[in-house]
Amino acid sequence: MLDIQLLRNDLDNVAARLASRGFALDTVEFARLEAERKKIQTLTQELQAKRNASSKQIGIAKSKGEDVSTIMAEIANLGDELKAAEDALSALQTPLNALLMSIPNTPHATVPVGKSEEDNVEVSRVGTPRSFDFPIKDHVELGEKLGLDFETATKIAGARFSLLRGNLARLHRALAQFMLDTHTLDHGYTEVYVPYLVNAESMRGTGQLPKFEEDLFHVPRTDAEKLYLIPTAEVPVTNMVRGEIVDSATLPLKFVAHTPCFRSEAGAYGRDTRGMIRQHQFDKVELVQLVKPEHSEATLESLTAHAEAILQALELPYRKMALCTKDMGFSAAKTYDLEVWLPAQNTYREISSCSNFEAFQTRRMQARFRNDSGKPELLHSVNGSGLAVGRTLVAILENHQQADGSIHIPAALQPYMRGMTHLSLTT
């Protein structure tokens, strides 16, 4: 959510920045609603003040045993008037608030302006794609012999689910363990275990609701509030500080969580149907930091480097992309995508997305700290995948495949496999 003060004071400039990411803000409609709001809110508050003063007088008079019928008569119509004003105000604030909640974040000044993902800018490229002296296979073909079973998963749950067996399942688990250990022990994050089902308020806090409900799985309940399956650990972890004023001495807060993620991928029917690139359920290790505003830019850089460290340790070639204005997510002010090399697709594919949300999420959830002058101030939130576990498994299979179809296990991962150096076909 943007700062409504900013919209009031600098509407055209905000609209221009939003236009750069392809969002058309109806400034005329906004200004109209705002003018109406101001008029009616002032009126409502005046009536409320009048009611409060009169009620107080009645109280005083009654305590003295005086007659109150004169005052009562004076405000006989006040109730209806006030009710009408309050109704008009809320009838106005509902669309205004809905509009505010549906406006995406303004891009940071350093974000490249662009019209599609074609305009994303490559920031760096690390590692060299291997040259193979044998015909390479993709992860689906490699996985067939190693315990990757889509047919059974489809029988159990449906399309876009996967089932792993034996050492392949173990490698998947080892990847998550390795990532968690690296981020906690080397990068200073605190590991958290969190709920995988969250309420609507949490989804609003990080920006999934109200706009992207169709991308979420939810659990209906008869009496109680509807619960949603998390599409990323960002939701439960960031909402840890919702409504809190955190002690500034504890900043920055650095959390890492390994969770499954559930996405209905409503708009992606034809894409990546083969393999485990795009699934309804996948595991991810997520990095979340809550920092003082002046630190969020630098935090995005360091957090992205923490994710990159995993790719480097796993000997996976990748490139770092600065997303252009059009390609960024709803809540982000600036985003780097890390794209891993997938030899079978002969291209780089997203494996991590690291974003600075500035105060966009924390404003929605009123997550603050007390600044040096003692006033509560909104935190900034920064997060990123470190990394998507399923896609990392895909990358390991494809990049470290051998001529015989076995998979070389990167040295960093071997301790997590009790010294195993290869994933062999007999598993």
Next chain:
RNA sequence: GGAGAGAUGGCCGAGUGGUCGAAGGUACUCCCCUGCUAAGGGAGCGUAGGGUUUAUAGCCUUACCGAGGGUUCGAAUCCCUCUCUCUCCGCCA
């Protein structure tokens, strides 16, 4: 799942229709006093909005006592729904 009790400001804790945004205590901040890591005296100390304003200062004002609705001139206090916490019983990983 059954029975009961509760939810008030950073914390503890009063307050069952009227001058309550909320006593008191404690913590914290500032000042005074005091020959010393203490005690005492005084003052301040919630959040989010709106209006005014050069102003995130001041002033005026609204809302907020778990959440949402309702009754009333007036609700922390009464009514309804929900959420959560605690105690006992049952069940269970």
